[in-house]
Amino acid sequence: MKAQAGGYVRATDVSHALRMLAEADGAGRVLAGGQSLIAAMNMRLSTGDMLVDISRLAELSGVTDDGDCLRIGALTRHVDIGRDPLIRRFAPLLSEAVDHIAHAAIRNRGTIGGALAHADPAAEFPAAILCLDATLHIQGPDGTRSVAAGDFFVDVFTTDLQEGEILIAITLRKCAQGEHQVLEEVARRSGDYALAGLCLIRRSSGHRVALLSVGATPVLATGAMAALDTGTVDEAVAALKTEIDPPSDTQASASYRKHLAGVLLRRAVARIEGGQP
């Protein structure tokens, strides 16, 4: 099918984009990489949008070293996240996530901000930034605000972003020496959305575990985290299974997803420890 848009404007800077969103009076839509939005428009899931194209705003793109933190512009493309040396060194979970996201031609245009704002529960970046306990920086008509990743994802395709607001950047604490960050997932075909996926971080202060494709939002598995801190992998797998409530759909049943989550946790731990799961 063909996309039907109400109108289009190419933003010249963030304040111009915010002004145009306000002018669109509820019909405004931020267009970043377009890899989810244009697909939805083609399927006529979304029509009449007043598109505010932010994709040329260079100020929103790129990774910077802020001392203890990394700052990632919302428009940084998947392909650039994948090859960025700062990300590779200080947030390897994100570089690994890119390998699992869609296909090369889609990674060439899709942006991290678009993936987070889109909030597909099966997407890798939302779970990864939850695992990393990152902060999202948002600009709106009333100024700027920051939201913790744990508060950002509200429901399927729904975030804390309000009408007229733009996600500007993400900041996260740099990975420490000796810290491990891994992502494991099962998908039917390379590049397809995962049936289930799991991010694991092991740092001196403890573990972080976040899952994708097992609920309406990415899930922080606090029970499994506590069990990994103090107990065995078996205990962590048992805890994990009580704290997720995955959906059944045409791709996989709920019980299969639960099973996969346990398998992925074992794989992730084994990878960190260099053994067999």
Add this chain to the structure above:
Amino acid sequence: MSDSFRAKVDIALTVNGEPVEARVPAGRHLIDFLRLDLGLTGAHASCEHGVCGACTVRVDGDAVRGCLTLAAQLDGSEVWTVEGLSDTAEIRVLQDAFVARNALQCGFCTPGMLVAAQELLHRRPIPDRAAIREHLSGNYCRCTGYEAIVDAVEDTLRKCADEDMA
């Protein structure tokens, strides 16, 4: 242009090295702009939601989905399709290898395959078969079973690497 929403957008870009000016509806895909407005029917429109790769063309140096890019976004851009890449002979080696290896049957997927595969040619060290498969995983082919396509791309990569050494 910058101050209000437009239902039709004026763009000036280059397509296959030629300057093009056009007024396009805001929702016009790049692939329809190329095929229907410019008559460049090499790349195909098929699934129109990013899954099959038949519409893959090059925009500002990168292979992208023609169905997930709006023509309105491309003011000032440089677009290359299989027609232009054939005329400049940039993908000649790849095309020859596709013929030699019988890496196409109906040919529907071929323009997208060529543009996607071309991105691999400058990668060093040269990717192995698994990496070639991974890279082409976003391009469906309903005829070949992929084996011959991977053979053709692998042959080309080897040939280019040998030429680099020479």
